[in-house]
Amino acid sequence: MSLAKVTQVKGLALAVPGDDIDTDRIIPARFLRCVTFDGLGEHAFRDERTGPDGLERPHPMNSAQAARIAAAKQGVMVVGFNFGCGSSREHAPQSLWRFGFTAFVGGSFAEIFFGNSTTLGVPCLTLSKDDLAECDAFVRANPEVEVTVDVQNLVVTAGAKSWKASIAASARDGLINGKWDPIADLLEGAPAVDQTAGTLAYVVGK
Amino acid sequence: MAKTLFQKVWEAHTVRQLPNGQTQLFIGTHLIHEVTSPQAFGMLRDLGLKVKYPQRTFATVDHIVPTNELKEPYSDPIAQEMIEALRKNTKDFGIRFFDTNTGTQGIVHMVGPEQGITQPGTTIACGDSHTATHGAFGAIAFGIGTTQVRDVLATQTLALSALKVRRIEVNGQLSPGVYAKDVILHIIRVLGVNGGIGYAYEYAGTTFDGFSLEERMTVCNMSIEGGARCGYVNPDQKTFDYIKGKPYAPKAADWDAAVARWASFASDAGCRYDDVVQFNAAEIRPTVTWGITPGQAIFIDEKMPALESLNAADRATAEDAYKHMKLAPDTAIKGTKVDVCFLGSCTNGRISDLREVAKYLKGRKVSPNVKAIVVPGSQLTAIQAVHEGLDKIYIEAGFEWRGAGCSMCLAMNPDKLVGDQLCASSSNRNFKGRQGSQTGRTILMSPLMVAAAAITGQVTDAREVFTV
Numbered sequence: 188m189s190l191a192k193v194t195q196v197k198g199l200a201l202a203v204p205g206d207d208i209d210t211d212r213i214i215p216a217r218f219l220r221c222v223t224f225d226g227l228g229e230h231a232f233r234d235e236r237t238g239p240d241g242l243e244r245p246h247p248m249n250s251a252q253a254a255r256i257a258a259a260k261q262g263v264m265v266v267g268f269n270f271g272c273g274s275s276r277e278h279a280p281q282s283l284w285r286f287g288f289t290a291f292v293g294g295s296f297a298e299i300f301f302g303n304s305t306t307l308g309v310p311c312l313t314l315s316k317d318d319l320a321e322c323d324a325f326v327r328a329n330p331e332v333e334v335t336v337d338v339q340n341l342v343v344t345a346g347a348k349s350w351k352a353s354i355a356a357s358a359r360d361g362l363i364n365g366k367w368d369p370i371a372d373l374l375e376g377a378p379a380v381d382q383t384a385g386t387l388a389y390v391v392g393k
Numbered sequence: 394m395a396k397t398l399f400q401k402v403w404e405a406h407t408v409r410q411l412p413n414g415q416t417q418l419f420i421g422t423h424l425i426h427e428v429t430s431p432q433a434f435g436m437l438r439d440l441g442l443k444v445k446y447p448q449r450t451f452a453t454v455d456h457i458v459p460t461n462e463l464k465e466p467y468s469d470p471i472a473q474e475m476i477e478a479l480r481k482n483t484k485d486f487g488i489r490f491f492d493t494n495t496g497t498q499g500i501v502h503m504v505g506p507e508q509g510i511t512q513p514g515t516t517i518a519c520g521d522s523h524t525a526t527h528g529a530f531g532a533i534a535f536g537i538g539t540t541q542v543r544d545v546l547a548t549q550t551l552a553l554s555a556l557k558v559r560r561i562e563v564n565g566q567l568s569p570g571v572y573a574k575d576v577i578l579h580i581i582r583v584l585g586v587n588g589g590i591g592y593a594y595e596y597a598g599t600t601f602d603g604f605s606l607e608e609r610m611t612v613c614n615m616s617i618e619g620g621a622r623c624g625y626v627n628p629d630q631k632t633f634d635y636i637k638g639k640p641y642a643p644k645a646a647d648w649d650a651a652v653a654r655w656a657s658f659a660s661d662a663g664c665r666y667d668d669v670v671q672f673n674a675a676e677i678r679p680t681v682t683w684g685i686t687p688g689q690a691i692f693i694d695e696k697m698p699a700l701e702s703l704n705a706a707d708r709a710t711a712e713d714a715y716k717h718m719k720l721a722p723d724t725a726i727k728g729t730k731v732d733v734c735f736l737g738s739c740t741n742g743r744i745s746d747l748r749e750v751a752k753y754l755k756g757r758k759v760s761p762n763v764k765a766i767v768v769p770g771s772q773l774t775a776i777q778a779v780h781e782g783l784d785k786i787y788i789e790a791g792f793e794w795r796g797a798g799c800s801m802c803l804a805m806n807p808d809k810l811v812g813d814q815l816c817a818s819s820s821n822r823n824f825k826g827r828q829g830s831q832t833g834r835t836i837l838m839s840p841l842m843v844a845a846a847a848i849t850g851q852v853t854d855a856r857e858v859f860t861v
Contacts, residue, residue, distance in 0.1 A: 206710055207586055207686050211824040215831070216803045220457060220471040222431035222478050234831035239812070268706070269587035272620065272686075273824060274803075275522040276429065277538035298590060298622050299522060303538035357554055360413040369411070369552035370440070373544055376408055376417050380445070380550055383408045383419045388654060389512055390421050390449060393647045 193362040196290035198262040200326040200334040209273035214282045228285030257287040266293035271300025280304040290336040305358045318350040395661035402533045415552045422517045423450040427475045429520030433542035434482040442547040447487040455500045456805045460795035499771020502526040502739040509639025513628035514658035525616040528625030529609035535623040557667035562598035565674035570861035573608035574839035578680040581619040586688040589621025600674040606635040607745040618687040627659040682837040684714030693854045699723035732814040734765040734847040738802040741819035742770030746840045751786045753859040759791030760850030766793045768800040804829025817846035
C-alpha cells in the first residue's frame with residue numbers, strides 16, 4: 188500500500204479556542220448512529236454551531252474562513268490544550284478531516300485523538316504555551332495568510348512568523364515516510380505474531 | 394530487575410520493534426461493539442483481509458440498544474441496521490457474539506469480566522475509551538480508534554509506544570457513604586483531566602486492596618477521564634476468586650498454573666515508577682461535578698469555586714461551564730434542583746451498585762418532580778437483581794426498571810435528557826450535550842448520591858438522607 192508522504196501541510200488556518208474540547212463536542216453521539224464515516228464532515232461541532240432553536244450560533248466553524256477551508260479541502264485548525272479528550276470515537280477526527288482540516292496545531296492532544304488523526308495522515312503538532320498564544324492571535328488577525336505545518340522540520344510558519352513545534356518521533360517518522368497507516372508493517376510481522384501468540388497460555392487456550 | 398505489571402505485560406506481548414520505533418504489541422483479547430466496529434469490517438473487506446484470530450475477538454451490542462423496547466425491529470431503523478451489521482460481521486468472520494437473545498448481552502466492559510474473558514496479565518483493546526475498566530483485573534486494557542480495530546482484526550496487533558507508569562496510592566478507610574466513585578472523581582479533580590496523558594495509572598494502597606473487583610472496576614473505568622488511556626490494579630486473591638468458575642476461566646488442571654502465572658505479573662516490590670502520588674482515604678468526601686469536565690468537581694459540602702480563585706486557563710473553561718450548567722460561582726451546589734436521575738453505566742451499573750442503593754431505598758419514594766431510571770449494565774446483572782428482588786424495591790420507590798445497555802450515559806438510544814434538564818448521574822462524563830440534549834446538564838456522583846437526589850429532588854448529601 189503506497190501512501191502520500193506528509194512532510195508539510197499548507198493552508199488557511201482557523202482558530203478554535205478552548206481547552207479540554209471533548210470528542211462529544213466535536214461530533215455528538217447521535218451522529219455515531221451510522222455504519223460508515225460518510226457525511227460526518229457537515230456535522231463537525233454541530234451543537235456548538237447550531238442552537239437548540241436550529242439557528243446558527245457564533246462559532247469559528249460558521250465563519251467565512253471555515254467555508255474557505257471546507258472548499259479547499261485543506262487547512263489547519265489551531266486549538267488549545269487537551270484537544271479531543273473523552274470518547275475514543277474516530278468519528279471525531281474523521282469529521283474534521285472530511286470538513287477540510289488536514290493538520291492540527293495545539294497545546295496538547297488527548298492520546299486516542301492523536302493516534303486516530305495520525306492514522307488518517309493528519310498531523311497534530313504541539314507548540315509551547317506562549318507560542319500557541321502568539322500563533323492563535325496571528326491567525327485570527329491575518330486570516331488570509333497561509334500557514335505551513337512543516338512535519339519534516341518541526342516548525343509552524345505563517346508569513347514572517349515561525350514557531351518551533353513538536354510531535355512524537357514515531358508519528359513524525361510515519362507521516363514523512365508515507366507510513367502513517369501501520370497496517371502494512373503489522374501484516375509483515377505475521378510470522379512473529381504467531382510466534383508470540385504461541386507463548387501466551389490464554390491465547391492457546393489454557 | 395524489579396518491574397511494574399505494565400512492563401511485564403508489555404514485554405510478554407511484544408512481537409517486534411517497528412521501523413518507526415514503536416512496538417508491535419500482541420492484543421490477546423479484542424472486544425467489539427456496534428458503534429466503532431462496522432467501518433473497521435468495511436476496511437477489512439476493502440483490503441481483502443481476514444480476521445487473524447477470530448477466537449480472540451468477542452462482540453456485544455450496548456450503545457444503541459433501547460432499554461424499554463426489547464422486541465425487534467427497533468423503532469429507530471438506524472439502530473436496527475447497526476445491530477444487524479454486527480450480526481452479519483460476526484457471522485461472516487466467525488466471531489462470538491453475545492447477542493440480545495442470549496441472556497449475556499450487556500455493556501462490553503461488563504460482559505468481559507462476567508464471562509471470565511477479562512484476565513490478569515493480558516492485553517485487552519476495544520474501540521471504546523472506557524476499556525481501562527478491565528485493568529481492575531491486572532490487565533493492560535485501553536481504548537482504540539476504528540482504524541486500530543481494523544488493525545487488531547487483521548493482525549491481532551497494534552503499533553504502540555510504551556506508556557510511563559504513575560502509581561496512585563490511596564491508603565486508609567473510606568468514611569461511611571463514601572464510595573469508589575468518589576475516590577476516582579477526587580483523583581481526577583486533583584490530578585486534572587489531562588494529568589494522565591502519556592501515563593498508565595497503577596492504583597495501589599490499602600484502600601484499593603480492600604476494594605472488591607467491582608469497586609476496582611469503577612475506579613479503573615474513569616482513568617481516561619483523567620487523561621490516562623489505561624489504569625490497573627495488581628491482581629490478588631480477590632481477583633482470582635472473582636474469575637473462578639466463569640465460562641471462559643481456565644478449567645481444572647489449567648487453573649493452578651493460571652493463578653501462578655497471573656500472580657507473577659503483579660508489580661515487584663522495589664520497582665521504579667515514573668511518578669508516585671498519594672491520597673488519604675479518610676479525607677475524601679462524597680464528590681459531585683459542577684461543570685462540563687469530570688475534573689470540575691467538589692465535595693458535596695463545598696462551594697463551587699469563585700472565578701477569581703482560578704488561573705486564566707481554568708477560568709475560561711469554568712466560565713463556559715457555569716453558563717452551560719446555569720450555576721453560580723462561589724455558591725453551594727447542595728440544593729440544586731434535579732429533573733432526572735440515572736443509575737447505570739459501565740462505571741456504576743453493576744450488581745454491587747444496585748444492591749448498595751437498594752439497601753437504603755426500601756420504604757422511600759422518588760420525588761414527584763423527578764424521572765428516575767435504573768439501567769442494569771448487563772442482562773446477567775438484571776437477571777441476578779430480579780432474582781434478589783431488587784427490581785421490586787426500585788419500582789416501589791418510583792424508579793423505572795429498564796433493560797441492559799449504555800442508555801443515558803451517552804444517549805445513543807431513546808433515553809435522553811430533554812431541553813436543559815439537569816441529571817444526577819452515576820455515569821462517567823458530564824460533557825456538554827453528553828446525555829442527548831445539547832442544553833442538557835449532568836452532575837456526576839456515586840449511585841447512593843443519585844438515589845438521594847431522586848428522593849429529595851435536589852443535589853443532596855446522601856449521608857443526610859440515609860443512615861449510612
